[in-house]
Amino acid sequence: xxxxxxxxxxxxxxxxxxxxxxxxxxxxxxxxxxxxxxxxxxxxxxxxxxxxxxxxxxxxxxxxxxxxxxxxxxxxxxxxxxxxxxxxxxxxxxxxxxxxxxxxxxxxxxxxxxxxxxxxxxxxxxxxxxxxxxxxxxxxxxxxxxxxxxxxxxxxxxxxxxxxxxxxxxxxxxxxxxxxxxxxxxxxxxxxxxxxxxxxxxxxxxxxxxxxxxxxxxxxxxxxxxxxxxxxxxxxxxxxxxxxxxxxxxxxxxxxxxxxxxxxxxxxxxxxxxxxxxxxxxxxxxxxxxxxxxxxxxxxxxxxxxxxxxxxxxxxxxxxxxxxxxxxxxxxxxxxxxxxxxxxxxxxxxxxxxxxxxxxxxxxxx
Amino acid sequence: xxxxxxxxxxxxxxxxxxxxxxxxxxxxxxxxxxxxxxxxxxxxxxxxxxxxxxxxxxxxxxxxxxxxxxxxxxxxxxxxxxxxxxxxxxxxxxxxxxxxxxxxxxxxxxxxxxxxxxxxxxxxxxxxxxxxxxxxxxxxxxxxxxxxxxxxxxxxxxxxxxxxxxxxxxxxxxxxxxxxxxxxxxxxxxxxxxxxxxxxxxxxxxxxxxxxxxxxxxxxxxxxxxxxxxxxxxxxxxxxxxxxxxxxxxxxxxxxxxxxxxxxxxxxxxxxxxxxxxxxxxxxxxxxxxxxxxxxxxxxxxxxxxxxxxxxxxxxxxxxxxxxxxxxxxxxxxxxxxxxxxxxxxxxxxxxxxxxxxxxxxxxxxxxxxxxxxxxxxxxxxxxxxxxxxxxx
Numbered sequence: 001x002x003x004x005x006x007x008x009x010x011x012x013x014x015x016x017x018x019x020x021x022x023x024x025x026x027x028x029x030x031x032x033x034x035x036x037x038x039x040x041x042x043x044x045x046x047x048x049x050x051x052x053x054x055x056x057x058x059x060x061x062x063x064x065x066x067x068x069x070x071x072x073x074x075x076x077x078x079x080x081x082x083x084x085x086x087x088x089x090x091x092x093x094x095x096x097x098x099x100x101x102x103x104x105x106x107x108x109x110x111x112x113x114x115x116x117x118x119x120x121x122x123x124x125x126x127x128x129x130x131x132x133x134x135x136x137x138x139x140x141x142x143x144x145x146x147x148x149x150x151x152x153x154x155x156x157x158x159x160x161x162x163x164x165x166x167x168x169x170x171x172x173x174x175x176x177x178x179x180x181x182x183x184x185x186x187x188x189x190x191x192x193x194x195x196x197x198x199x200x201x202x203x204x205x206x207x208x209x210x211x212x213x214x215x216x217x218x219x220x221x222x223x224x225x226x227x228x229x230x231x232x233x234x235x236x237x238x239x240x241x242x243x244x245x246x247x248x249x250x251x252x253x254x255x256x257x258x259x260x261x262x263x264x265x266x267x268x269x270x271x272x273x274x275x276x277x278x279x280x281x282x283x284x285x286x287x288x289x290x291x292x293x294x295x296x297x298x299x300x301x302x303x304x305x306x307x308x309x310x311x312x313x314x315x316x317x318x319x320x321x322x323x324x325x326x327x328x329x330x331x332x333x334x335x336x337x338x339x340x341x342x343x344x345x346x347x348x349x350x351x352x353x354x355x356x357x358x359x360x361x362x363x364x365x366x
Numbered sequence: 367x368x369x370x371x372x373x374x375x376x377x378x379x380x381x382x383x384x385x386x387x388x389x390x391x392x393x394x395x396x397x398x399x400x401x402x403x404x405x406x407x408x409x410x411x412x413x414x415x416x417x418x419x420x421x422x423x424x425x426x427x428x429x430x431x432x433x434x435x436x437x438x439x440x441x442x443x444x445x446x447x448x449x450x451x452x453x454x455x456x457x458x459x460x461x462x463x464x465x466x467x468x469x470x471x472x473x474x475x476x477x478x479x480x481x482x483x484x485x486x487x488x489x490x491x492x493x494x495x496x497x498x499x500x501x502x503x504x505x506x507x508x509x510x511x512x513x514x515x516x517x518x519x520x521x522x523x524x525x526x527x528x529x530x531x532x533x534x535x536x537x538x539x540x541x542x543x544x545x546x547x548x549x550x551x552x553x554x555x556x557x558x559x560x561x562x563x564x565x566x567x568x569x570x571x572x573x574x575x576x577x578x579x580x581x582x583x584x585x586x587x588x589x590x591x592x593x594x595x596x597x598x599x600x601x602x603x604x605x606x607x608x609x610x611x612x613x614x615x616x617x618x619x620x621x622x623x624x625x626x627x628x629x630x631x632x633x634x635x636x637x638x639x640x641x642x643x644x645x646x647x648x649x650x651x652x653x654x655x656x657x658x659x660x661x662x663x664x665x666x667x668x669x670x671x672x673x674x675x676x677x678x679x680x681x682x683x684x685x686x687x688x689x690x691x692x693x694x695x696x697x698x699x700x701x702x703x704x705x706x707x708x709x710x711x712x713x714x715x716x717x718x719x720x721x722x723x724x725x726x727x728x729x730x731x732x733x734x735x736x737x738x739x740x741x742x743x744x745x746x747x748x749x750x751x752x753x754x755x756x757x758x759x
Binding site (some may be wrong): 027185186194198199200202203216217229239288294324 | 478539633650655656709710722756
């Protein structure tokens, strides 16, 4: 898991990111959000210069072979070919261990910067990838929501300079979690392509042409389908591209996350929390193709200097499965979101999530 | 054939075909009955995606039963959704589940038990070399109860039961209508298509005919009601400007716009096929603009294959374009169907006629003998193709 910021931007890493380590952009966006919150901004208040990185493992990550209950004989019995032998498991304690490919996470664990939340899920899973992804991102348990939880969060942030970089999305498709009805989040595949090229025959760097174009967008009849989308997209692109290039020109060090001193080269070691999620885990018992079918509950990782090391939530019981042979979830995913919102982002989880779902102690009370 | 070469081939085929509807229907099926080159058995098996593509083209307007039978036994699909790994003793659920959830019925019309039973019925198919084959001895021949019917079912029975299920025409006609007309169709919008499906023995060509002749298809509600997909945008602009090129670089542009042929993001296909608004964000929007700029003014795709920008003076001469108004009317007539109101037409003409200096004093001379700076003339065409209207279908 070597994520350099450049690699993520260059390769369009599948990640949802509500804030990256891009100091000149985010300190300002977040600081001004805090200033605005005093005047009563809608949803979020920032407690300080803090960044949340959300990593989606799409496709249903096999939770049981990621965080392995190696001490449970049922684990080995039900996965005769797929279980990881005890000798290869990276032991965290007497009960749980990590997959051998996750050695860098062991270092974070030893440094006290890794939390594992066990048994995370929600009621009545349909075992559909797509409904599950919808639910995790929009919080609508019917899977018909259209606004993402992070999109709802950042749409409440107001940057007094009007800059769009309150959050950003790496890739070519805006992640559903960041979908916002009122404030589209910039979606970037690379710094180089996030710009509007001028006509080489222009002597004003394309300025007049861009102004004429913006006028065409601005005057597009408001009643037409997508008028607002087109207009805000154009504005966000025009402004954001300038800002991103300025920030990139000032950026120098390439740092590997989460290895080494976590983001410390930026002096931001205490300012970043990483959360991972996948729409579901896999079935406990392996299938006949040396694989696993769709499952339910799975663990989540939360990483960062401020994170309390340990296991949270409740271990699911491999001996008490549902009718399909899947784990019964023990921890509502919204309690993880709530913890991050309340204790890290200084937001009101009740407002963002639309209810109270409890919390986990992987972050200290603010 | 590398995936980028396959993508380039298809994009050029879409741009130059004499049967655009057939290509569009092929694209529709690719986005519904999804496979990706990333999981078809490794780099040496990428050709399986071409086999599948030719299948969709050959059967684009066939009965849904035949299309489902073909895709169920298609080598790329057998790999992509693991049916080739499914065995008599250990049926793999993956294809059975997605066949019902994403290809025919939709969530809510089947249970996990139906998934188990269909998985058992579907066993027996495996990829062998470049083709697939059915091994009766690897077919699970126990009695199954699937969607309320009981028998010793095999893959043909599963397809038959699904193609005849009452939820199926509503499911597939909704997808078709959304792709070709507008989003969130009502039951009244869909009923004629569903009726045609049933009455024609599930013939998708007949369903398509009903759709194309429906008042909804030519309604104002349908006009400019969908954001063009990246592939439509790329192939459409390429064809409209008569660009003569190898198509090098187009796959990467398509990727940056958010659509990679032969590689939908997951088995549910492109989200933009359902909600076309998601094709647009600040990043993909700028890629669209830069693509137009590339065709008009840079004319280069890659280092080794340099093209000229389009020959604007040649177009002006060939069409006897004699005034800025004429220039705007000529291009909007086919780029925007001639549907431009007076005020917006004036904005284009304004830009065209504003005094400016082009780099190197390059200019275009109209038939009236008047010369205009190249950047203004070219910029006007750019504005038309970068406009909100041109982003929409």
